[in-house]
Amino acid sequence: MIDPFDDLRDHLVHAITRLEKRPARTSLWARTRSHPLAATVAAFVFAATATAGVISVTSEHSARLVGQVPQEAGPGSPHAWGLEGGEHYRITVWPVLQGGVSGVCAMIVFEGPHGEGYGGCGAPYPTTAMPYLAPGGRTVYPNGIIPRGGALEYFLTGPRVASVRIGTRLVITPRREAGLPAGDRAVVFYLPAGSPQIDPPWFPAEQHGLTRGAKALSVVAVGRDGAAIPVDQGIQSFRLPARYWERPEKPPSGACALAAPSSYRAFRGTTAVRLEPETDVEGAALTSCLSVDYKVAGTTLTAAVLVNAKSPTSAPPALFGASPVAGQPGLVNREEDTGLHSSTMIAFTARRDGPAWIVVEGGRGLAQRIQAVRALQIARIDVSAVRGSSG
Helix, strand or coil, X not given: CXXXXXHHHHHHHCCCCCXXXXXXXXXXXXXXXXXXXXXXXXXXXXXXXXXXXXXXCEEEECCCCEEECCHHHCCCCCCCCCCCCCCEEEEEXXXXXXXXXXXXXXXXXXXXXCCCEEEEEEECCCECCCCEECCCCEEECHHHECCCCCEEEEEEECCCCCEEEECCCEEEECECCCCCCCCCEEEEEEECCCCECEECCCCCHHHCCCCCXXXXXXXXXXXXXXXXXXXXXXXXXXXXXEEXXXXXXXXXXXXXXXECCCCCEEEEEEEECCCCCCCCECCCCEEEEEEEEEEECCEEEEEEEEEECCCCCCCCCCCCCCEECCCCCCEEEEEEECCCCCXXXXXXXXXXXXXXXXXXXXXXXHHHHXXXXXXXXXXXXXXXXXXXXXX
């Protein structure tokens, strides 16, 4: 299956210095290849206490997507797993380009001396059945206890979630942030060494990986009425039926198609067979109905067609994290440095064409992506084939 972010993975693999020494990290989104990056995130302190038999509940706002690891984490060590107090962190979320997929990629990055982190692609948007977006998978610690340095956790929530309870002593208010899908909010927090690890509801019980008898902190989404929001751990991730192709095979006919100049040599891609609405998605969401890799002037460009996940025939929501390109009406762009002592890793340019975005990633830089996104045209979006249910 094509993955438009192979280059991102390849650039970041060299920056990981201690993977063998870390607790195991797993991802629920195995059907879209995960990407070991170099990273972490931070937030606030797990400050609840028990006094005279009364449990004190700490209520806090989520930390930001960019910030510093709490000083409580202490000094770091290149020879042991653990965070380093004062290190900068960055969490980045961007849409999946792979044809047939409705979801996001994300990474969390330490910008300290070790340059570590992790990330993945394919996490689905929050839905009525699962109001969380958890793009980072989860970490399983020995005996379920967080070791030296503490742990930094993050996930996103849908619009219905007013707060999140972590265990019995911490209540977090999700934070709105630029760079997230409209309606979704961030939950970012720190747990000190010795704390039980979290028990994410987005992982079915059989995938938790906890040792027998190990305790864990529950994660419960709470609505504006103060009641817990039920989740369905058996829900299947939304995905359009799609076909992957690679030269010398000819591209299949599907719901979407791009017209490109003759100098653009398409050599592989993924095409959605038909468009279907993701009716239970919450917040703004995009679905890729087509992704194509082109050889252009000695380099590789990935182009994708993104439609409104809720209603493929309607105007698509904003391409989150992107900003208008100066002097280029109608074009938006996103370029971000991961902080891993390397060049820019996330870079794509896009424009609206009818009821969809044309998005171009890769290449030699912004000038080439602008040229490409102007040259490419949507040749087909078969809205007549849109079904009324995702099945």
